[in-house]
Amino acid sequence: MSAAAPKTPDKSGTRLKTRKPTGIVPWPLVLIEGEEGAGKTFSAAEFSASEKIGQMYWIDLDEGSADEYAAIPGADYLIIEHDGSYRDILEQIEAVHAEARRAALAGEPPVVLTIDSGSALWRMLTNWTHERARRTRKNKALLLADPDAAVDIGMNLWNDSVERWARVMWLLRTLPGIAIVLARGKQISALDDNGTPIKGKTEWRVQGHKDLGFDSTVWVRLRRDEEPQIIKARSLRLRVEKKRPLRLPEFAIETLVFDMLGCSQDSQPRVMPALAGDRVQPWLERIAIVSDRDELAGMWRYIGGSDVNLSRDEVLTVRAEIERRAAEIENPQEEMGGSPRTDAEKLRAAADRKSAADADRDARADAAFSEAVSG
Known part of the structure; x- marks a missing residue:
């Protein structure tokens, strides 16, 4: 890697910070979307058997396939456990990000993170937005008068969901390894500007945030009755012309990442400092x-x-x-009755209560056994 260029002061006294580009192919964020039963989950589980990668971690979000697909010959991945809350999911992704960095610095094969699916993650955030909207003072009064009334969802609520989505995407895009996001996609009726279906016209829709395809490095579409297609690739080695997807007679993530994109042990995460309005x-x-x-x-x-x-x-x-x-x-704030405040805290409290109950039951059983033996 070339040495950084010298810092040259400008007229204001601020030093110009520059560096030479490396030309190294960065690790990708791979989006694999398509119809149900087209092979999205299979392709990710199959990739876990590759000798070119390190540990694969798998986050199953409302899909329920992670355990079953481990039966694929050679499949080797660890399922990340979570309580279903955004906070816990985010913390687990952050933990994988840290582990991927450690592995990269140690010169180990790349860590892989598979999220199944991005559609479920965005659906969770959408539901959260609707639930928050129903709890506003204005909408609570509206629903009290008419339980079936249309709820007004403010842009501030949608912005919160988009911000949560963006935090996950930033971690995936800067992962010092390979990120794979699976998503549902299907053909739907095209809509006009008023949201009315256009007769005889259809379009393909990926279920997830609208920027999911843009944020990905390479975008693959799988359909049951057609050859796999590469819709888009941010790469000098793999060119996909606009509105002319690249069809693949055979598809494997290993071939896509290491042969077609040109990733190697020298690959690095994309250099993208998180943008912020201030340093606070x-x-x-x-x-x-x-x-x-x-x-x-x-x-x-x-x-x-x-x-x-x-x-x-x-x-x-x-x-x-x-x-x-x-x-x-x-002076911690607690809910009425002293109950835990978050879903994660509630689950941990429930686990603690169960452990205490189990310990008490075992102690009684031991005492009864001792009494029976001594008698």
């Missing part, structure tokens, strides 16, 4: 997951250092959030 947001996200007051105190002191590169106003904003989080830890 990353700090706020870090503070939100801290549960130790001493750690917060250390962050409060560190944030004022000269190497943090924050403005005075940004330092004050971050420190205020640290103080708010510290107060929250000191």
